[in-house]
Amino acid sequence: MSATTITHVAGTALPLPGDDVDTDRIIPARFLVSVTFEGLEKHVFADDRVARKGTASPHPFDEPAFEGASVLLVNRNFGCGSSREHAPQAIRRRGIRAVVGESFSEIFFGNSVAIGLPCVTASHEAVRALQEAVLRDPRLRVVVDLAKRSIRAGTISSPITLPDAVREVFLSGSWDATGLLLDRFDEVEAVAKKLPYVSGF
Amino acid sequence: QLFVGLHLVHEVTSPQAFDMIRARGGKVPFPGRTVATVDHIVPTDGSPRPFADAMAEEMLRALERNCREFGIRFFELGSEGQGIVHVIGPETGLTQPGMTIACGDSHTSTHGAFGALAFGIGTSQVRDVLASQTLAVEPLKVRRIEVGSALRRGVYSKDVILSILGLLGVKAGAGFAYEYGGAAVDAMSMDERMTLCNMSIEGGARAGYVNPDATTFEYLKGRPFAPKGEAWDRAVTWWSSFASDPGASYDDLVRMDGSTLEPMVTWGINPGQVAPVTGRVPKPGDVPADGRASILEALDYMGLEAGRTVAGIPVDVAFIGSCTNGRLTDLREAARVAKGRRVAKGVRALVVPGSNAVRKAAEREGLDEVFRGAGFDWREAGCSMCLAMNPDRLVGRETCASSSNRNFKGRQGSPTGRTLLMSPAMVAAAAIAGEVADVRAFLPEEQP
Ligand code: SF4
Numbered sequence: 001m002s003a004t005t006i007t008h009v010a011g012t013a014l015p016l017p018g019d020d021v022d023t024d025r026i027i028p029a030r031f032l033v034s035v036t037f038e039g040l041e042k043h044v045f046a047d048d049r050v051a052r053k054g055t056a057s058p059h060p061f062d063e064p065a066f067e068g069a070s071v072l073l074v075n076r077n078f079g080c081g082s083s084r085e086h087a088p089q090a091i092r093r094r095g096i097r098a099v100v101g102e103s104f105s106e107i108f109f110g111n112s113v114a115i116g117l118p119c120v121t122a123s124h125e126a127v128r129a130l131q132e133a134v135l136r137d138p139r140l141r142v143v144v145d146l147a148k149r150s151i152r153a154g155t156i157s158s159p160i161t162l163p164d165a166v167r168e169v170f171l172s173g174s175w176d177a178t179g180l181l182l183d184r185f186d187e188v189e190a191v192a193k194k195l196p197y198v199s200g201f
Numbered sequence: 202q203l204f205v206g207l208h209l210v211h212e213v214t215s216p217q218a219f220d221m222i223r224a225r226g227g228k229v230p231f232p233g234r235t236v237a238t239v240d241h242i243v244p245t246d247g248s249p250r251p252f253a254d255a256m257a258e259e260m261l262r263a264l265e266r267n268c269r270e271f272g273i274r275f276f277e278l279g280s281e282g283q284g285i286v287h288v289i290g291p292e293t294g295l296t297q298p299g300m301t302i303a304c305g306d307s308h309t310s311t312h313g314a315f316g317a318l319a320f321g322i323g324t325s326q327v328r329d330v331l332a333s334q335t336l337a338v339e340p341l342k343v344r345r346i347e348v349g350s351a352l353r354r355g356v357y358s359k360d361v362i363l364s365i366l367g368l369l370g371v372k373a374g375a376g377f378a379y380e381y382g383g384a385a386v387d388a389m390s391m392d393e394r395m396t397l398c399n400m401s402i403e404g405g406a407r408a409g410y411v412n413p414d415a416t417t418f419e420y421l422k423g424r425p426f427a428p429k430g431e432a433w434d435r436a437v438t439w440w441s442s443f444a445s446d447p448g449a450s451y452d453d454l455v456r457m458d459g460s461t462l463e464p465m466v467t468w469g470i471n472p473g474q475v476a477p478v479t480g481r482v483p484k485p486g487d488v489p490a491d492g493r494a495s496i497l498e499a500l501d502y503m504g505l506e507a508g509r510t511v512a513g514i515p516v517d518v519a520f521i522g523s524c525t526n527g528r529l530t531d532l533r534e535a536a537r538v539a540k541g542r543r544v545a546k547g548v549r550a551l552v553v554p555g556s557n558a559v560r561k562a563a564e565r566e567g568l569d570e571v572f573r574g575a576g577f578d579w580r581e582a583g584c585s586m587c588l589a590m591n592p593d594r595l596v597g598r599e600t601c602a603s604s605s606n607r608n609f610k611g612r613q614g615s616p617t618g619r620t621l622l623m624s625p626a627m628v629a630a631a632a633i634a635g636e637v638a639d640v641r642a643f644l645p646e647e648q649p
Contacts, residue, residue: 029614077405
């Protein structure tokens with residue numbers, strides 16, 4: 001992958017309230033019947049969107065006011081369930097460039113990092129305040145600043161957390177996870193030779 | 202950076218990874234340490250290739266091509282070794298204690314039942330494992346969950362894990378591996394331990410495991426990929442060294458009394474929303490204010506009245522199978538309930554063995570006849586209605602009693618379909634009663 005650094009993400013935001021949003025909801029399984037990730041953006045939250053179509057409260061991804069948003073605001077345990085990388089792929093291909101939440105499922109978090117979609121956490125209060133501020137003013141400009149470890153929007157400013165190693169990956173643009181792992185391939189071969197189930201018991 | 206001893210691959214999360222390897226002109230340095238099968242998209246009604254679903258056919262072709270190109274062993278459709286990836290790994294003896302195991306599938310935690318460290322990974326990491334045979338993993342904390350005293354009649358390891366999820370919730374596992382132990386776990390068969398570890402991910406844990414012991418070794422002995430002869434003895438010595446010391450210290454310890462557990466049923470839209478079959482669906486007023494919204498959302502989606510009894514919830518479909526409960530002992534227990542009885546009128550019931558080997562073994566015991574005789578559909582191996590990427594799906598708002606692992610909204614193929622998770626024996630009871638029913642009423646008084 002390209003060595004693009006991500007120091008911050010700025011743009012409008014899309015609030016998606018709710019805990020335990022699972023990957024089956026982010027991208028229902030029937031859309032995984034494919035050999036590529038292409039076109040997944042069309043189906044992000046497909047079933048939830050259909051369920052709320054034509055109601056008084058359409059799904060945030062169908063609200064014209066939030067169109068073009070680049071920051072997704074979520075709550076606790078976002079992305080739980082299946083390991084499908086299709087979930088962050090669908091979100092990223094939809095134009096989202098950073099996800100801010102109270103907490104994330106670990107596999108979803110790892111998958112997102114792997115495809116260059118930063119997921120950062122902020123306090124319950126901060127996330128709620130941001131969601132409400134964006135609901136009031138969908139054009140509000142939100143800045144997720146990985147370098148300064150903060151999120152700012154209008155009068156709101158709050159610290160964000162993400163693991164140092166992950167932050168480093170984004171700041172330095174060292175995307176090539178495969179390459180990094182291969183750097184120490186000599187050692188890998190040595191370890192393999194010592195393992196009885198590789199070399200024979 | 203961990204060496205991955207066994208990398209399992211299926212058709213859904215791998216094609217993009219192989220494409221990425223090709224794009225970088227890469228190789229797969231340890232093709233012998235990766236094994237592939239096809240499970241998610243298999244139409245389990247035995248329809249011949251090419252599949253009716255052209256895209257599903259293309260996925261299978263892609264996997265066949267990728268395995269050929271990179272020299273990876275592939276358990277093809279219809280072969281003895283084919284089945285759900287988390288069923289065939291153990292039953293072929295590929296899964297062994299002390300290994301690090303990875304698979305592009307969250308339920309890889311299943312393999313922890315053997316005392317292996319097993320992770321679910323995403324497609325980019327599948328690429329990394331193919332290319333380097335390693336994974337970057339953050340160290341995990343360990344929470345030991347000790348289940349003391351034996352389980353009672355009609356209570357299975359599925360009920361234990363559902364109870365754990367009910368107790369700890371679906372987020373508490375973040376940053377942890379779950380170690381299961383205690384008298385109830387010691388007494389479990391490998392099939393049951395796999396059920397337990399399988400759903401660790403539902404608790405938010407990255408992995409789950411049981412320390413290897415005599416039961417583990419007994420299970421592995423004689424399996425196709427298990428060591429033989431003198432090597433076997435050396436292997437057992439090595440494997441034994443992976444068990445935690447009796448006095449080991451843990452980051453957290455949770456104790457449960459196995460003898461007080463009851464058959465469990467989920468009533469909501471995540472696996473932590475669960476109650477005993479003798480209990481009631483909660484009322485939002487029962488819990489602190491910040492938990493009410495999720496209960497209301499769940500009850501609304503499920504169409505259940507707050508405070509109603511769990512027993513008696515009507516079901517339209519009954520599904521026995523999946524990597525959680527599609528193994529031989531699961532089918533045996535369900536067959537005990539089904540034997541000599543009939544599926545209720547209007548209920549669609551299907552049994553989908555976890556692998557071809559399970560199917561054949563069950564047929565040798567005549568379980569297929571028991572199920573067919575009771576009005577169940579007897580299918581070919583695959584994931585089937587666990588996530589409904591194949592033609593087995595719920596229709597509209599149907600409610601399904603299911604032995605699988607996830608009751609998320611829309612999980613079983615219909616955007617408005619509803620799932621009640623329970624043990625396979627409980628699913629059989631629900632199929633016969635046409636509603637959620639206590640399996641203990643279907644079992645003889647004393648278990649042999
Ligand atoms: S049975 Fe269900 S959970 Fe298990 S691998 Fe298949 S789809 Fe995933």
